[in-house]
Amino acid sequence: MSIMEYNGGSVVAMVGKGCVAIASDKRLGQQFMTVSTNFQKIFPASEKTYIGLPGLATDVLTLSERFRFNINMYKMEEERDIEPKTVAHMISSTLYQRRFGPYFVEPVVAGLSKDNTPFICAMDLIGCINFAKDFVVSGTASQNLYGMCESLWEPDLEPEDLFETISQALLNAQDRDALSGWGAVVHIITPDKVITRSLKSRQD
């Protein structure tokens, strides 16, 4: 039994033209038994930055609260919104502090920086960051997502096209993964607004 696969779940993020997208499935399971079909894995870090936390659900809850605390403290001390890059390094160092007894999550960060440059990255469970220019994937359907993203993604997608691309990538990937699925949620982050959509999908 792998702890990383105990609860299941997947997250993917993509870069578009002046926008980014992050999406996840909604399943929470205990091994192959589905427990919830509306489990949040993506958390807002600021107006234009989101954190995806697939992995062990207990750590997802713990870390989402810790990150919320850290980000609020940052906001109060600095009197400004946190940058996605800063979020990434905050998460990375939080994870590395537990180098030899890690939190079992592989986070994804997606956002727009203050000059609206797209930023995405993914990490392993001990905080090694992968800064990607195209897309990042994480979770139990990561292999499937790699295959989908590698073939569907193209540079400079407009927000609506990016939405279609990331949705198709996630839906088809999670349909081939027993531990992910039961609906999906997609956030498209653009300079002036964040579009959040819930996707209906196969319920099996």
Place this chain on the structure above:
Amino acid sequence: MNHFPSQWGKPRQENVDEYNTVPLYNNMPQSHAAAGPMTRTQQPVVTGTSVIALKYKDGIMMAADNLASYGSLARFRDIERLHPVGEHTIIGASGDISDYQYIQHMLQNVMIDQHCEDDGHTLGTPHIYEYLFRVMYNRRSKFNPLWNALVVGGVHKGERFLGYVDLKGTTYQNSTIATGFGGHLAQPILRKAVEGREDTLTEEEAIKIIDDCMRVLFYRDARSINKLQRAKITAEGFEITEPYSVETEWSFAESIRGYGA
């Protein structure tokens, strides 16, 4: 010479066993049990290291050193690991030497049987390769492998042939092949020098590439010696050199103190 392997390496204990009754082989009934347990090669004992080979303009060139190691001991220093079969094929062997000698024996039998057929056919390189593949695969399927990685090179009906067979029956053909440690050290050099130039490389160039690889292997493979043989197989037949050495350069070692820099 004591001919009972179960006694080898054990001290005699005349103080306890005055009449040498232990082990019990001479008390046991003459049954299968008396022959001792069935033995299989579960690990190689006396071993040969890398074999390297490449395709060049006129045929195949292959090389291997003359060492048979017993663990880390350089046990036999005049073992020939390039073995001709028929007129146009050479087998290079790494791994267990006794298994290799058994393979030589089998091939000799096959060649004699074929000769006795007297039907005008002789086994060419691809046939010998296929034969070895089946032997190696069937032995692995009986969980009794012949612990070798073999390189088969030759020229058959004007076509160059270079193939690899190992103890599990894995086979492939390629324009460069290196077994064992050579897979790490020599193969990158061989591929860079040979890939895409198989039809233009001259014999001189091929010799230089092979010798360069063998030199690198001698420098870094602790189970190698600087005494090697090189074989070439062309449409005319094969030629295996006498054992020779490659030039080495150790003056840099003078300036090395300790482990580093």
Place this chain on the structure above:
Amino acid sequence: MNFLDSPLSKPAPYVVAPIEHRFDPYEDNGGTSVAIAGEDFCVVASDTRQSNGYMINSRYAPKAYKMSSTAVLSCNGFHADGVTLKKVLEQRMKMYKYSHDKDMSVTALAQMLSNTLYQRRFFPYYAFCLLGGVDADGKGAVYCYDSVGSFERENYRTSGSASALIQPFLDNQVGRKNQQNASTAPLTLEAVLRITKDAFTSATERDIHTGDNLQIFVITRDGVEEQNFPLKKD
């Protein structure tokens, strides 16, 4: 000297247990295959890289075999088992020909492959097969197998080291899954070839065991045609 006092009678204070080695008869030689059935054709594609761990054995070691004028077999997993399985099938196909005086149909070959795999249920061929061809009605057929012979006829399937990457893509592009109002018209050969090549170029980017060359077989009732397509060699 009394035996009990001799150093030989007492075991050494530390006992070095011998390290047990068990010969592992299997190897994973990587590689990926795709098979897609069309209305009146079938495409079977395999990359030609053969690897062992991080080492590339050969950049051109085909693992898809033409079995008859209407069937192509691809075997991923342990290459030696794949070759042996192919040989066994060829022998049994010859026996069939001699006793029935006709070539085997893909349907019959599919069942025979399953039986052949199951015969080795307790020492399996480590080969994950795809069988593609056109059946007696001239329709494209794809059969996919596990290593012990359970099989299923399908319209499209991928197996091998990059199967997790390619299968959802085929669901989407061939099965048109998750697409609303998508056309249900059968795919043309051109479309199938395009999808196959796209699938492999994408898989080659992320799977180290897939690459070098793509061997594509197009099977129609007129026979089998082979094409080659270069993939990245890194």
